[in-house]
Amino acid sequence: MxxxxxxxxxxxxxxxxxxxxxxxxxxxxxxxxxxxxxxxxxxxxxxxxxxxxxxxxxxxxxxxxxxxxxxxxxxxxxxxxxxxxxxxxxxxxxxxxxxxxxxxxxxxxxxxxxxxxxxxxxxLYITEAVTDVSDRVTQGLSQEPLARYQEIQSNRKSLIKSCESDDNYRCSVRSFHSGLEYYLIKQLIIxxxxxxxxxxxxxxxxxxxxxxxxxxxxxxxxxxxxxxxxxxxxxxxxxxxxxxxxxxxxxxxxxxxxxxxxxxxxxxxxxxxxRYRLTSELKFASDWLYPTLASRYQLRIDTIETMGNSNHEIELKYAGTLASMANRMKKYNGLLDGFKATDIAGIKQSREDGFKQWLATDKTYQTYQAKFDQLELLLTKKRVDNQTRYYFENAQSSALLAAANKLYRLSKEKVKPDAEREEGYQERDMKMFKARLKRIDSSFDASVDKALWQQDLQAYIAQEHRVAALDNMLNYVDESVTLSDKLAGLYSLTSLTDKDKRLAWMDAKAGDFETSADPFIRLAVALFDTNMAQEKDKKTLAGQLSQARPDYMKAIIAYYKANDWPVYPxxxxxxxxxxxxxxxxxxxxxxxxxxxxxxxxxxxxxxxxxxxxxxxxxxxxxxxxxxxxxxxxxxxxxxxxxxxxxxxxxxxxxxxxxxxxxxxxxxxxxxxxxxxxxxxxxxxxxxxxxxxxxxxxxxxxxxxxxxxxxxxxxxxxxxxxxxxxxxxxxxxxxxxxxx
Missing domain, CATH: 2.40.10.120 (Thrombin, subunit H)
Structure with a gap:
């Protein structure tokens, strides 16, 4: 072999x-x-x-x-x-x-x-300890996908809370080999x-x-x-x-x-x-995901550069953003060029074919062919979901709308016991949550944010997967108001550009958001149910994959070892x-x-x-x-x-x-x-x-x-x-x- x-x-x-x-x-x-x-x-x-x-x-x-x-x-x-x-x-x-x-x-x-x-x-994060907690995360999990996902998260959060008894430490539980193993990482924070x-x-x-x-x-x-x-x-x-x-x-x-x-x-x-992803996943990345992402990054880069050339303050504020985007865009293009120059899909398919042949003959793993087929079905659903949601998610790319979404979600999460809150909204997250809200000012200009958001909204409007809540708020049926003018009105009426007012929303209750006249807050409230429904679907699929991926990895690791190939996550x-x-x-x-x-x-x-x-x-x-x-x-x-x-x-x-x-x-x-x-x-x-x-x-x-x-x-x-x-x-x- x-x-x-x-x-x-x-x-x-x-x-x-x-x-x-x-x-x-x-x-x-x-x-x-x-x-x-x-x-x-x-x-x-x-x-x-x-x-x-x-x-x-x-x-x-x-x-x-x-x-x-x-x-x-x-x-x-x-x-x-x-x-x-x-x-x-x-x-x-x-x-x-x-x-x-x-x-x-x-x-x-x-x-x-x-x-x-x-x-x-x-x-600065200094890793002091890495502990295998696989059994403590995966033992006794439900077979129902959403419940399984929630139990994994609950087990992870429990381990993290115990690890973070000292406020000077930040802990995380990371998945290795696609959920086959979990490790608790303990890091000192400077x-x-x-x-x-x-x-x-x-x-x-x-x-x-x-x-x-x-x-x-x-x-x-x-x-x-x-x-x-x-x-x-x-x-x-x-x-x-x-x-x-x-x-x-x-x-x-x-x-x-x-x-x-x-x-x-x-x-x-x-x-x-x-490296352990399936050939079908590589083909999706090569045929749709990477070209789509690279195209969007190039459009955003061109816009920022044009606006920065005539405004030195914009140039400074968006220097880091521009560098990051340019790096990602070139990487995606490099991946696409590499896939064309070298038949990576063919190489992976050859390895996958060898794996299937091995499955058919190995007494321990013969039954895993059905598990492999189930994984492919789940990945097909994931690809369809990604394409369906892509433009709607980008249509929320405004820095102010993103902040409003998070703030309204925080008001909803704060009424729950801390252990039941979504990650990112627990008490342990509040310092960084606040710091990110403060940091918006250092890399934000309303004119640039509006221009980039308008591009994403235009891409959303041009495709078929529409969301009524977003369409209603932006009122596209009124042809007398252009999209640009509509967005200009949102930016002129919001108070989220003011750092102190933005931070004050961290202490607001859900009802305060629901009665607010701020246009970005109103949009966040209107989109909340749709975003939560999509998040639930993602979690359900993640729960299904949390069974299928580890089973696949058990078999693929055995196959690699049989061939004396290196095995690392x-x-x-x-x-x-x-x-x-x-x-x-x-x-x-x-x-x-x-x-x-x-x-x-x-x-x-x-x-x-x-x-x-x-x-x-x-x-x-x-x-x-x-x-x-x-x-x-x-x-x-x-x-x-x-x-x-x-x-x-x-x-x-x-x-x-x-x-x-x-x-x-x-x-x-x-x-x-x-x-x-x-x-x-x-x-x-x-x-x-x-x-x-x-x-x-x-x-x-x-x-x-x-x-x-x-x-x-x-x-x-x-x-x-x-x-x-x-x-x-x-x-x-x-x-x-x-x-």
């Missing part, structure tokens, strides 16, 4: 690659699994004990933190944190004003007193996060959308933040009296970096993959480890992409126009070949530091320059942005920030021949800190080592 998946992968250039039986470096492994792949780590030259990597209380795993959407890591005993520039974009945007545009100019706090808040929503050092966008996002998912890259995608706590050492909300957090450990930074062929590993919080936003090696790849016929890029590539790409507009101070340092100074040499904890005084600190002999970005074969996806890249000893050598365009389809299928992650080399970060921005105070905090 080991030869069941020898599939040809044909790129658009006509070059064929063969998927490796060994699956090479595939796997987004849970930390506890590391001892089971200790031999694989050793083969890659990763010497740090697998048992140590499995222990979240030990170095380096206790220095890896989540941002809720990206990954970061502690790099000093004073709570200094490093992540990607694009991960900290909202913090930079939050502090950017017309008089000091940190997005364009960059920011450096030369002392802690100058470090501003990263914003009320910014958090609530006071501050901006410390960010290069200008022309460094952090050098190449912009043009270079996004491309290689070679020359992006300085890094930013430093700092964690603060109360004087008692406990997490606390922002206060000028707070002090830097002292982490249990912080990463050593290897100033010598890595070279081609070196083993590396990455730890972080990958968001979502679909799909990414779900929880802490994972992946390993690989520094390596280039053959992207198409006669085109091999080298694993490293150099400073000179910045100069070669520089045009003076965004997104290839490198700062003059960077260009000057490159031209003058200033490749390292005594400042870094003086803090490297190694007796051979005198060499750095004689020769350039960051210029490896094999490059004759400073490395900027590099490639490796580690298995990453969205959420891994900002993840620390370690050498075999566990020293920090880079930050993950992207994938190559050819590798985007790895969310569905891992092809080791062309799958590469893109990292910013820490030698480039040190060079920027030293030679360009003179961040002497931060260099002094770092624990720099040599090979």
């Amino acid at each position: 080991r030869n069941a998946l020898i599939s040809a992968l044909v790129l658009s250039s006509g070059v064929a690659f063969i998927s490796l039986e060994t699956h090479a470096d595939e796997g987004q492994w849970q930390p506890y699994q590391m001892p089971s792949i200790a031999d694989k780590l050793s083969e890659r030259g990763i010497d740090i004990p697998a048992k140590q990597l499995a222990d979240l209380t030990q170095y380096p795993m206790n220095a890896v933190v989540g941002l809720g959407y990206c990954t970061a890591s502690f790099v000093s005993p004073q709570g200094l944190v490093v992540t990607n520039h694009h991960c900290a974009y909202s913090a930079i945007q939050y502090n950017s004003k017309t008089e000091h545009n940190y997005i364009a100019d960059g920011f450096l706090a030369t002392s802690k007193i100058d470090e501003p808040s990263a914003g009320p929503n910014e958090r 609530r006071d996060v501050r901006l410390v050092y960010a290069p200008p966008k022309s460094v952090g996002a050098f190449g912009g959308d043009i270079d996004n998912y491309e290689y070679p890259r020359h992006a300085g995608d890094f930013t430093f933040l700092r964690a603060y706590v109360g004087k008692d050492g406990q997490p606390a909300a922002y206060s000028k009296d707070n002090v830097p957090f002292e982490p249990k450990s912080y990463l050593k930074i290897n100033a010598d970096g890595v070279k081609a062929g070196d083993g590396v590993f990455v730890a972080g919080y990958p968001g979502s993959t679909s 799909d990414a779900n936003g929880t802490l994972r480890i992946t390993y690989g090696m520094v390596d280039g790849y053959q992207s198409k016929d006669a085109l091999y992409k080298q694993p490293f890029t150099r400073l000179e590539g910045i100069t070669a790409k520089h045009t003076g126009l965004a997104p290839f507009n490198a700062p003059q101070k960077v260009l000057d340092a490159i031209k003058e070949q200033r490749f390292g100074s005594h400042k870094v040499a003086s803090v490297i904890k190694d007796p051979s530091t005198w060499l750095c005084r004689l020769f350039s600190c960051y210029k490896p002999e094999e490059f004759n320059s400073v490395p900027v970005n590099f490639l490796s074969s580690v298995d990453t996806t969205g959420g891994n942005s900002g993840s620390p890249v370690f050498n075999g000893k566990g020293d920090l050598v880079g930050l993950n920030f992207d994938s190559t365009y050819e590798a985007i389809t790895k969310d569905w299928f891992f092809n080791p021949t062309i799958t590469r992650a893109v990292h910013v080399d820490f030698r480039y970060i040190l060079w920027m800190m030293d030679e360009v921005d003179h961040a002497d105070n931060l260099i002094a905090e770092l624990d720099l080592v040599r090979n």
